[in-house]
Amino acid sequence: MPNSQLENLACQLARSHAVSRRPRRRPPLVDRLRGQEALLHDAYRRFAEASEVQLALSYAAEWLLDNFYTVRQALRQVREDMPPGYYRRLPKLATSPLGGYPRIYAITQEIIEYHEEHLNLDQVRLFVQAYQRVTPLTMGELWALPTMLRLGILENLTQAIARVTELPPPPGPSLPSLPSLNEHRPEPFGFAQDRPAEGLADETVVANCILSLRLLATQDWKVFFESVSRVDQVLSLDPANVYARMDFDTRDRYRGVIEELAQATGRTDQTGQDEEEVARETIRLAEEARRSKARSPRTAHIGFYLLDAGRRQLEARLGYRPPRGARLSRWLFGHPTPVYLGTITLLTLVILLGLVWYALVAGGTLVQLIGAGLLVLLPATAVAVSLVNWFITHTVPPRVLPRMDFQEAIPAEYRTMVVIPALLTETSEVESLSHQLELHFLGNVDPHLHFALLTDFADAPQKHKPDDDRLLRQVKAGIQALNKKYSRGSSGPFYLFHRDREWNPGEECWMGWERKRGKLIEFNSLLGGSKETSYTVQMGDLDLLPEIKYVITLDADTSLSRDSASRLVATLAHPLNHAEFDPDSGAVVAGYTVLQPRVEIQPTSANKSLFTQVFAQDTGVDLYTRAVSDVYQDFFGEGLYAGKGIYDVAAFENSLAERAPGNALLSHDLFEGIHGRTALVTDVSLFEDYPLHYLAYTRRLHRWVRGDWQLLPWLLPRVPHAGGGTMPNGLSVLDRWKILDNLRRSLLMPALLALLIAGWLWLPGSALVWTLAAVLAPAMPLITGFVTGLARRLRGIPSGRAVQSVRADAIRWLLALVFLLYETLLMVDAIGCTLVRLAITHNHLLQWTTAAHTIRLFGKEIKVALMWHQMGAAPILALALVLLIGMLNPAVLPIAA
Template identity: 45%
Template sequence: LVLVLADMARANPPMSGAFLAELTRHLQGQSPHFAFANSWLEHRLSEQGLTTERLVLAEGQAQAADQVSMGNSITSLRFLGANDWRAFVERHSQVERILREDPVGVYAQMDFTTRDRYRHVVEEVAKRSRQSEYDVARDAIQLAQAVAAERPDDRTAHVGYYLIDRGRVALERSQQMRVNPRTLADRLGRRFPLFFYLCGVFLVTVGATDLFLRAASWQGARSWSLVLLIPALLCATHLGVGVVNWLATLFVAPRPLPKMDFSEGIPPDHRTMVVVPTMLSRAEGVAELLEGLEVRFLANRDVQLHFGLLTDFEDAPRETMPADEELVRLAKEGVEQLNAKYAKHRPDAFFLFHRPRRWNAQEGIWMGYERKRGKLAELNALVRGGARDRFSQVVGDTSVLPDVRYVITLDTDTQLPRDSAREMVGTMAHPLNRPVLDRQRRRVVEGYGILQPRVGVSLPSAQRSWFVRLFAGDAGIDPYTRVVSDVYQDLFGEGSFVGKGIYDVDAFEQSCGGFPENAILSHDLLESAHARSALLSDVELYEDYPSRYPTDVSRRHRWMRGDWQIAWWLLPWVPRLAAGRVENPISALSWWKIFDNLRRSLVPIAMLVLLLTGWLLSGPQVGTAATVFVLAVVGTVPLLSALSDLPRKPRDLPLMAHMRVTAGALGKQAEQFLFTLLFLPYDAYISFDAIARTLVRVLWT
């Protein structure tokens, strides 16, 4: 013991209260031999004017105080975690109280995300002007009230028009907001987005083409410059569009569409029909269709949502085939059973709309009129009181059809996640999104007639093959990503319709009801151009991805044929049903979208022609230059995209994990790069075949 005390005295440990209290507790009640240690301890404490009793008492009081403090802290943290801070902020915000004076009463009915966006805009304008947030909000309300007094139903009577729409310029002027170069550039970009976008594409395209032609000339191919010019220019457009799109995703923040809060239920005046346009081909397929319809219903239960199958038979040489009657019977009985199963709560939830075959003289076959486009057009006519004779079977309570305002159209394999239909309807119902139709040009000019949610890959299909894992992207539900970037939506305020989304029945029918018959295979882009579509980036649907390369090629072949069929819409005059030719009503942006699709289908052909011309006709030096050029065109943007993620590490993600994710993305881009190069000849053949078939059919046969 003496030796232990000697070592302790020599080490001169700090005499903290916790140490001394614990040491004293262990020494108490021990053998008398430990009295020597107690004496040493008392001696050390007396040098500081303390005693063990006073020290133990003080330490006990300190620990008790710490326990109370920690308990209070934990209770406070629990309160902070359980408290609804959204409601707290809105209860105490002066800006919130002012904005709730919206003359059309829409602001209070919007969801929190949209209201929060409005408040942030008020904050942003106030920071860059001499006004307070209170004054900015008050002036925005006054601008809306001035319009509401004369045109209460106009979209400009809503306060949001002056915060996130075209009226913001008027609000900024009224606040005498300071205009710096960045603000001026932003205003010019928002006012003339297509001009600056195309200028960027033009500069990159011309620059890349010039570099290649100079390199080819240095290698002695000056006489081949004109031959190389056109394929090089087409290849360079691929690089130009890719680089400009990549820059846009870096510098232009995604802006979600404003949305109404329908979390408690969809109002009766926004009744919606969810339909699956499909074919009745086999009994097992009918059962799968009915099961999918029920799953969508269970995930999106609302009294104002109805679910239906919009069906045709497969093409046939005769009007009726032996299996037709049985297929219709199965579909009819299945829908009736679903209505009976949920009759206690929703007797009118499920529908079947089935069309008979009609003779198509041009195709020489019995088929559903205009396929999917015809299905939707005749459904629109049915819900507006007509076209009953176009359907051989209508199962369900048809009394609700006249009240249907929106239609959500899905493919057979499209999943409709929980409450996503309600989110889509809530976005469509917002006054800034409601379509405004130019009746003379038969085109939506403000708001949107169609909303296209983003489409992801369903989890079951994502692991079916190496091809899916390589090209389908991340599968499943991402709970952390609410809004994604889309170049067209972020820059131009418009998206592109891909056949799965929600549309306003009246706006869609009035703007898209005059397309010519037997002339349009791919109608989505034209419908998007006439009805004006937007990307609903914070709502995601899921569908299967082609598991094999031939399946994907077949799909792309069909898309390219459809793109070249609507090439007429690049001309000043376009065909219209029962009207011959009329002036082309589409916007410059829609014109560019059609042109860009045609350009994209020509790029594989141009790459192959450039390589063949360089190697076979101009010699190995020019062939090498052409190869390097094609490699740069294919690989530059994927490489930039992967590397740009490297410095953008999420705050909560460890560095090594972020490096692994980035390396994985880079490796995936490299695999896609090699795959594209290996299959370039076949892709060029598929593109040429699709273009040639379409031009022959459109121009001659």
């Protein structure tokens, strides 16, 4: 049939269809799959048995035997792609013979009939487009099209196989035939020939059905959907010219909001016209903002009204009033800080008052009651935080950031530099840096992506050391070799920026100015055109530096996974993620300056030692690291910066202007993240190494705790100013909580030990109660993990990984109790050292040891003598504590042991 006749047929069909708001009840079409599957399996078994004994097989039998995997795949896809809730939402026909069945099913029946089961997707596209010129289809129907085509093809295949094998047809009610298929229609069309009056032979039907199932399995239905979606065509008129340049997942989220609003407004006639009208209203709002030259550029983009603050403006235009449940949800998400902190406070009070009440009942004095409350405060808070975070992560869906589509290449206006700030310490590390830079390049090749080392020499008592020149020559040679190997015309993608040492009186040594933070600050200045930096060596095509818009910063032990750089750039480039500043305070009020990918442990690193096998799991159960980053992003819309991610150079510098005092920030990542506003990119991962053994882990932990306590002044009403003196603290309550939460975690181990000792020697009541109160606080990840695994099993979800996770949680909990005394001493030392330096000496605030230097110091395998040297105080104090308990309260020795 010519295309014009096909389009006329589609239009005629559309005019004949009427959709019912209250359709007659029909059994779901998917219910027929079970019978079809049984018949097809039975036929396949018979044909296979006949083939084994060398019996001659029919043409249909050979097709089924050779392609049964295609049939099985189609059966599985129909079952997976048509859940009951989705099926119920599909518009149903009001008129016979298919009254009560989905309209899209009737459309696919027409298509299959006239194609004689051998589909041509170009003509399917024409048919759908022509149908929608009369009656637009909903987006749900368009997505259901491939499933309904498979369903119809499987129905015809089953009937043909039943006739060939003389098997009884599948049980269940048969579908009514369509009189319109044989009446009042132009002549039917096919591929090889017109359908004869008596119909195709069953062998041909089987072959055509299987060929069509193959075709349906290989089609990119995302492309097909967007080619026939009228909503997509409307949204492509985005005044900001952004929609068409976004990636598919982001466009699909926009369309999902359109679909949601169309259904929620209650104006739907189930023809798809309501969805198109919602899309047009969105375009009108964005166009009005563009013409009015609104202060915020994002308001001229349709995404502002679908995913951002303009959503309520669009709803008002549509006359949408959210139901009570939606209003409650919006209130909760509209006030995340009081909801989150209020819930934690309430749970903490419940636990605390419960234990204080127990002390009161046990006959405690006023001093003991006050002491019990103070001792229980931090463990109770730890339990409350764990429960609230666990609840949020299991009830709030992940907040995925919108993204542009830079799959082919990063545009020139988003030119990006990937940098590794590092120290030049020895030959092997310099070789490793060059190799790491090459790996980043090979996994992320793009003409507008460049790669650089930002290097310093290690701290020294003098400005120059004998090995400096050799190490510098080596790193230069490495960059030159990489550029020669991967040259792009006259230049290559690799750069080197090296700084000489400067005298730091606070650290009493020669070192790179401000360490890693200083390297990035000076590099940003270099990109801005400044010549006043301490980068004495600059290698690469320096003319391109002013064109660099974004920087991806990585640690020396961090791996940039394949194509992750372009995905990070594409995410930060989306207009809804652009940072916007308050003109008065200079604070970031919308968007982000920094994006933090998810950081996971290298699989090879996780298996290097027994220690890493137990601890190197990104399960979010570590009491000090990576516990709540997803919670912040999903509930608050902003995450935590871990120092590895992408930032907008100009916006990042603007957010930190005059806010960071010199020589005072060891752990600057959190500081930069809360001032620049950070988002967690949950669907992009970086991989890093994990400390090889426990001593390396605790050395890193000690440094982290010192860095966190150096942020203590930012909890006060006035904070240090970059130029000296103080300034009003502009941090939000949430930002201050992020700082306080890190301090809380560092105090947990000392608090647990204090509670145990007091429970054994001083607090009223049973020592067992106080012991359980202390040891259960660090067991919360184990408890919540067990509950999660149990819930998965009750829902019939495979729980093998959950069981492994619970086992690992149990081991880590027991080890936390074993090392409780040592880690308490470690925390007290780190906190005390920092407080003395902050309040009295003001020296050595930047004291820092690299992971590589720690390994050189302790070795790759821990020695018993070294363990005793580093941790000997803990068992000695433990023995002293046992003796003290034996003298003062020997009855609790079995519990304390």
